[in-house]
Amino acid sequence: MSAVVGGSIYVPRADVPVAELPALLLPAYGETVVMVGIVMAIVLVVGTPLGVLLHNAAPGGLFERPALHAVLGWIISVGRSLPFLILMASIVPFTRFLTGTNIGIAAAVVPMSLAGIAFFTRIVENALRSVPPSIVRVARASGGSNLQIMRSAQFGEAVPAVLGGLTIQVIAMIEYSAIAGTIGAGGIGYVAVTYGYQRFDNTVMLATILILVATVAFVQVAGDRLVRWVTPQKRLQRA
Amino acid sequence: MISLNELTKTYGRGADSVTVLDRLNFEVGAGEIFAVTGPSGAGKSTLAQCINLLERPTSGSVVVNGEDLSSLPEKRLRAARRRIGTVFQSASLLSRRTASENIALPLEYLGVTPGEIRARVGELIDRVGLGPKAHSYPFQLSGGQAQRVGIARALALRPAILLADEATSGLDPDTTSSVVELLKQLRTDLDLTVVFITHEMDTVRQIADSVARLERGRIVETGALVDLLTDHGSPLGRALQPRLRFAAADDDAATWYVTYDSADVPGDWIQRVSVDLAVPVHLLGASVETVHGINTGSATLGIAAASDDAVRAVLAKYGLSGTPDASRETGVGGAPVSPVRSGAVPALEGAA
Ligand SMILES: Nc1ncnc2c1ncn2[C@@H]1O[C@H](COP(=O)(O)OP(=O)(O)OP(=O)(O)O)[C@@H](O)[C@H]1O
Ligand SMILES: [Mg+2]
Numbered sequence: 001m002s003a004v005v006g007g008s009i010y011v012p013r014a015d016v017p018v019a020e021l022p023a024l025l026l027p028a029y030g031e032t033v034v035m036v037g038i039v040m041a042i043v044l045v046v047g048t049p050l051g052v053l054l055h056n057a058a059p060g061g062l063f064e065r066p067a068l069h070a071v072l073g074w075i076i077s078v079g080r081s082l083p084f085l086i087l088m089a090s091i092v093p094f095t096r097f098l099t100g101t102n103i104g105i106a107a108a109v110v111p112m113s114l115a116g117i118a119f120f121t122r123i124v125e126n127a128l129r130s131v132p133p134s135i136v137r138v139a140r141a142s143g144g145s146n147l148q149i150m151r152s153a154q155f156g157e158a159v160p161a162v163l164g165g166l167t168i169q170v171i172a173m174i175e176y177s178a179i180a181g182t183i184g185a186g187g188i189g190y191v192a193v194t195y196g197y198q199r200f201d202n203t204v205m206l207a208t209i210l211i212l213v214a215t216v217a218f219v220q221v222a223g224d225r226l227v228r229w230v231t232p233q234k235r236l237q238r239a
Numbered sequence: 240m241i242s243l244n245e246l247t248k249t250y251g252r253g254a255d256s257v258t259v260l261d262r263l264n265f266e267v268g269a270g271e272i273f274a275v276t277g278p279s280g281a282g283k284s285t286l287a288q289c290i291n292l293l294e295r296p297t298s299g300s301v302v303v304n305g306e307d308l309s310s311l312p313e314k315r316l317r318a319a320r321r322r323i324g325t326v327f328q329s330a331s332l333l334s335r336r337t338a339s340e341n342i343a344l345p346l347e348y349l350g351v352t353p354g355e356i357r358a359r360v361g362e363l364i365d366r367v368g369l370g371p372k373a374h375s376y377p378f379q380l381s382g383g384q385a386q387r388v389g390i391a392r393a394l395a396l397r398p399a400i401l402l403a404d405e406a407t408s409g410l411d412p413d414t415t416s417s418v419v420e421l422l423k424q425l426r427t428d429l430d431l432t433v434v435f436i437t438h439e440m441d442t443v444r445q446i447a448d449s450v451a452r453l454e455r456g457r458i459v460e461t462g463a464l465v466d467l468l469t470d471h472g473s474p475l476g477r478a479l480q481p482r483l484r485f486a487a488a489d490d491d492a493a494t495w496y497v498t499y500d501s502a503d504v505p506g507d508w509i510q511r512v513s514v515d516l517a518v519p520v521h522l523l524g525a526s527v528e529t530v531h532g533i534n535t536g537s538a539t540l541g542i543a544a545a546s547d548d549a550v551r552a553v554l555a556k557y558g559l560s561g562t563p564d565a566s567r568e569t570g571v572g573g574a575p576v577s578p579v580r581s582g583a584v585p586a587l588e589g590a591a
Contacts, residue, residue: 134331141291141325142345143317143396152344157333232335232376 015201025191025207032187035105035112035180036173042109043116043169048162050117051124052150062136062146079118084176087111088183108185112176119172123165127158160231167223171216178212188212241290241400241432242266245299246309248285248456259285261456262299267449269399272426272433274443274464276478277453283436286453287404290434291323292316304399321349324393328405330385332377338388339364339373345395363391367421383414390421394429401425404436412441419446440479444468444530450475468535469500480537485524488541492521493563495550498537499527501558508557509540515553516545 016024054076056062057069079087088111092102099106131154139153155162181189188208196205228234248260259282267273277283288294290301292308301309308319332341339360346356364373367387377385386406393401403422407415419442426433435446443450444464451461452475460467460475467476480498488494505511513520520540527536540561542550547563554561 132331134327134329135333137288137293138325138327138331138333138392139344139348140293141320141323141327142348142392143321144344144348145317148348152347153333156335159335230335233378236376236379 015203016195018203021203021207024195024204025188025211028186028188028191029211031105031185032174032177032189035108035177035185035187036170038105038109039112039116039173039177040170042113043120043173044166046113047117047120048124048155050121052128052155054121055125055128055154056146056150060133062149076118076121079114080122082115084111084115084179085182087115088180103184105185105187108177108180108183108187112173112180115176116169116173120165120169123169124158124162127161127165128154130161131157160227163223163227163230167220167227170219170223174212174215174219240267240269240304241434242302243290243299244302246286246289246296246301247298248282248289248294249297259456260289260296263453263456263458265451265458265461267432267434269432270426270430272423272435272446272448274447274450275434275436275453276438276440276443276450276475279438281453282456283438283453284404287325287402287434287436290400291325291402292320321345321396322398323400323402324396324398326386326389326393326401326403326406328408329382330377330389332380332385332388334377337374337376338369338380338384341377341388342391342395344392349396359395360391363394366394366425367391381414382410383417386410386414386418387421390418390425394425397429399432401431401433402436403433405438406435407437407442408439415439415442416445422446441481444479444481444528450479452478465531465533468530469502469533477537480535481526481528485539486541488521488523489543492541492543493547494523495540495542495554495561495563496537497540497554497559497561499535499558500555500560502533504534504558508559509538511557512550512553515556516542516549518543518545 050072054069054072057065057072059066059069061069082090088108091111091114095107095110096102098110101107135153135157136149139149144153177185177187178189178192181187181191182193184190188211191204192208192212195201196208243263243265246260246263247258249256249258251257263286265273275283275286285294289296289309292301296309299309300307303319303322308316308322311319332338333344336344342360342363343356346359351359361373364370367390369384369387369391372380372384375384377388380388389406401422406422407418410418422433422435423446425431435443437443447464449461449463450467451458453459460473462470462473462475464479467473468479470476477498485494509520509522520542523539523541525536525538527534527538529535550563551561
């Protein structure tokens, strides 16, 4: 019987019997969900305002700040261009400074959040860019403050695009969590690597693959539903 | 009431700067509809944005009801914007809000209580005749209905000035007429000052009391609509005449472009001109309509022989003014008129 104890796993010698799979995989799956959940919360809270800021600091935005836009854009591009494994390794000192450790969920959340914020900021910026400028002009002419305009006109119109991007983001974060698993962050990725890859346990490998495929498919379907639901035209024309 | 004094807008700085609006002056009284026309790139939308204070003028001023809005500090500009309602091209509605919710937008921004918003929006929805569509989303509205929502939204804060930039562009003629009628009605009921920007001369004829033509950032001509339509010397007046596609004249006949030039042109003038000149007059195209109770319009004629001066003199006798070779007209403005050859043009053989 295998169990997850404080992020370290007792590894049996032969393939894990099918009957014992749930006991092995369920806690790991829970860890993945917690990891991605925490990261997504941080990403939404930080990335959303950052994306709105980036969009409006650009030329033609509500408060043009070319210098700020250039610096912010450059930092995000650097963050986006590093492969996740490299990013994770290169910020280990920073991670240890923040969390006091460089293994486990807490340590994985730091690089995942950084990569995720960079990713989501671009998604939000892109979604806002697709809102016609005439909508923003209407909001300004209606006497809206910048904050009101960003909320109701820009973000309000971009919600379906942001949610579509969010779906892609969650799937990318599940993938990142698997990569983070290799540095002992736990989760389904860790199980896949330690059992499936290092011990050639095909049963576990197959099971983790099935779980990941099912999860990604579920996230995609849920995301599509959500986008449909927040787009009046799609929601009402289905009937 | 709104008046522009030496309004100038320059984009860019130094050698690269372009002056898009060049010392504009005009005044529009309460209850008056002032149309601004001009070719693409003339600066019409820039003018609109200077009037509703989305852009700051480089110099000069926009004065609304005696207060100079263009010099207000940034913070008070937002409050000042609320005194000017703007109707945008193709309405520009928020796609995820219903008609009512779109109309409520300026009220929400102002911080009006939900109860008051509901009451005011209900009033406005009825005012523009959209009661049954109150809870429809923009994709469920026709172009004309969407534009009514845009008008209601512009009126939400009870502005003294209504500014429309290409508000009817892209609508079919019937829908344009109904939107125009609504604007005229609102102008009368609410004593609104309306600045109506469009490149469509047909719409100008329907709606305007006064017209200005903007070209390369300058007002090249302005006046009351009726005066312009009956002034043969006015290029704007001629541009305002209904445009028509006309047939080509016979090879031995000259093409004449004739405009109504006075309030009392006889109804059978073509017959009479033909008799006076003693040559057949072919009607190649014509459009006549009543604007503010006066017949106005133009006709293209094919007239054989006779000297240009004789034709001019006879036309003048009946309150008309003529120019030989109508193709010259295409330079005046609006879409170029291309002659179409058609066999089914009646000849008025008045002299036979
Ligand atoms: N922000 C800007 N910076 C520089 N030039 C501008 C800017 N906005 C407009 N212009 C220029 O000002 C001129 C007038 O533009 P404007 O949009 O006012 O024309 P318009 O009369 O509304 O044309 P249209 O009928 O095509 O809408 C154009 O030559 C345009 O290139
Ligand atoms: Mg324009």
